[in-house]
Amino acid sequence: MAAASRRPESCVWCGREVAPAGIGRRRRYCRQSCRQRAYEQRNAVKGTSIPADAVVLSVEEASALSDRLFELRCAAEDVATAVAEGAAGRELSDLTERLVVMARDAERFR
Template sequence: MTGASRRPDSCVWCGREVAETGMGRRRRYCRQSCRQRAYEQRNQVKGTSIPADAVVLTSEEASAMVDRIFQVRCAAEDVATAVAEGAAAHEVESLCADLVQLAREAERFR
């Protein structure tokens, strides 16, 4: 993820929320393991034509990400259908909660 496309309070490696420290520089990683993975990735692309901010996914990871995005779209369509059909508020709330959960899972691609 590039700095421009991430939320200011999210890990630059995995996208999870980063705890505020209050003092000093803002933390860029949520955990030491994310910091380590980012370091390893930067070193692996040194001397290659791969940009340092490139995200390289295995075919399994790419397929899983496409599946999660599809689940988000289906959940959004369920919400739209429920609203169009005049579903009860508690049904729409439940569908929206599912949609938000799926969206959170989809934004994590590592």
């Protein structure tokens, strides 16, 4: 019986895909630098009222995330319009591929 394939894990710091660990514990970070940034943030919030698992974004990061989400919504609306107008399969395929790429990009919050 084949092993069940698991959905790729996302880095808990940046949201990028994490390479499978093989044997042992699942990896939580895509790179050592993400692991380091997460450690620094955990230490920065010690002794404050900010929860240790809080995600703190700069104004620039929050704005970029908002922009990516807006672009994602627009791409989803493009797909819905194409379906409503009876678009050809190839056009729908191209639009959905773009939508998936944008959704992956929107998952990153740093």
